[in-house]
Amino acid sequence: IDVYGKLIDEIDEQAFRCLRSLEKLDLSCNKLKMLPKQLFYELSNLEILSLHQNQLSSIHKDSFKNLIRLSDLNLNENRLGNQNLSALFGGLKSIKNINLESNGIEEIVSRAFEGLSLLSYLKLGKNRLKTIPNDLLRSLVALYFLSLTNNQLEELIDGLLDEKKCVHADFSHNKLRSISKFLFKKCHRLLYLFLSHNQIESLDCASFDGLSSLIWLKLEYNNIKCIESNLFHSLIALTDLDISHNPIESLIDPNTKQSIFKDLAKIKILRLNDLKVRVLEENTFGGLPHLT
Numbered sequence: 359i360d361v362y363g364k365l366i367d368e369i370d371e372q373a374f375r376c377l378r379s380l381e382k383l384d385l386s387c388n389k390l391k392m393l394p395k396q397l398f399y400e401l402s403n404l405e406i407l408s409l410h411q412n413q414l415s416s417i418h419k420d421s422f423k424n425l426i427r428l429s430d431l432n433l434n435e436n437r438l439g440n441q442n443l444s445a446l447f448g449g450l451k452s453i454k455n456i457n458l459e460s461n462g463i464e465e466i467v468s469r470a471f472e473g474l475s476l477l478s479y480l481k482l483g484k485n486r487l488k489t490i491p492n493d494l495l496r497s498l499v500a501l502y503f504l505s506l507t508n509n510q511l512e513e514l515i516d517g518l519l520d521e522k523k524c525v526h527a528d529f530s531h532n533k534l535r536s537i538s539k540f541l542f543k544k545c546h547r548l549l550y551l552f553l554s555h556n557q558i559e560s561l562d563c564a565s566f567d568g569l570s571s572l573i574w575l576k577l578e579y580n581n582i583k584c585i586e587s588n589l590f591h592s593l594i595a596l597t598d599l600d601i602s603h604n605p606i607e608s609l610i611d612p613n614t615k616q617s618i619f620k621d622l623a624k625i626k627i628l629r630l631n632d633l634k635v636r637v638l639e640e641n642t643f644g645g646l647p648h649l650t
Contacts, residue, residue: 386410443470539564587611600629
């Protein structure tokens with residue numbers, strides 16, 4: 359059923375009664391402020407539910423309880439900033455995709471996604487999160503895609519992505535000042551890492567240890583002034599690196615006299631726009647046979 363963009367502001371609790379075979383329901387782009395507790399009670403075969411761009415400020419903890427086959431839930435662009443998420447998703451044993459972007463969420467409890475062992479895509483971007491509980495993702499063993507872009511995060515807790523299947527992690531557009539040397543220690547499957555548009559000033563030479571499969575690293579628009587020649591030593595698969603728009607003055611480590619790119623044997627694309635480099639020294643790009 360497609361009820362997209364009909365400017366509906368209220369739905370009767372019995373509206374979808376007896377529609378037990380319904381697999382997809384699109385209620386996006388309406389003016390819904392609340393959902394009757396048992397609105398979805400009989401939709402046990404529903405697989406896709408979109409409530410994107412409404413005015414929902416609160417959802418009863420049992421609203422999704424019977425949606426045992428739901429795999430995709432879109433709550434993007436609502437007003438769930440004060441919603442208690444601790445029990446809201448508990449019955450969604452088949453859920454694979456949850457979108458909570460643009461809801462004004464300031465805090466999220468550690469048990470919000472507990473037991474969602476099939477959850478693969480989690481989008482929490484464009485909220486107001488300042489911290490993330492260190493065990494928020496603990497039970498998400500199938501997590502593949504994580505977006506926390508456009509929040510107010512000042513730090514990322516060690517172990518956040520440990521032992522996950524995650525290949526895409528987006529922490530761009532936050533307030534991160536540094537990256538712990540233990541943060542990505544066990545993220546061997548990560549392929550795409552976005553750290554751009556933060557306030558990172560320095561990076562420990564072990565900051566990216568563990569990222570042996572990473573192919574994309576985005577560090578543009580930070581406050582990085584100096585990069586050590588061993589910073590990228592673990593990034594043996596990296597093909598695309600962006601360090602543009604940083605106040606980096608040299609691409610040679612002044613202590614070792616070696617290029618900061620010396621370990622990037624597979625690199626194909628280097629983005630170096632708007633740095634503070636005035637001189638390109640000899641062998642800056644030496645040993646990079648795939649650079650285009």
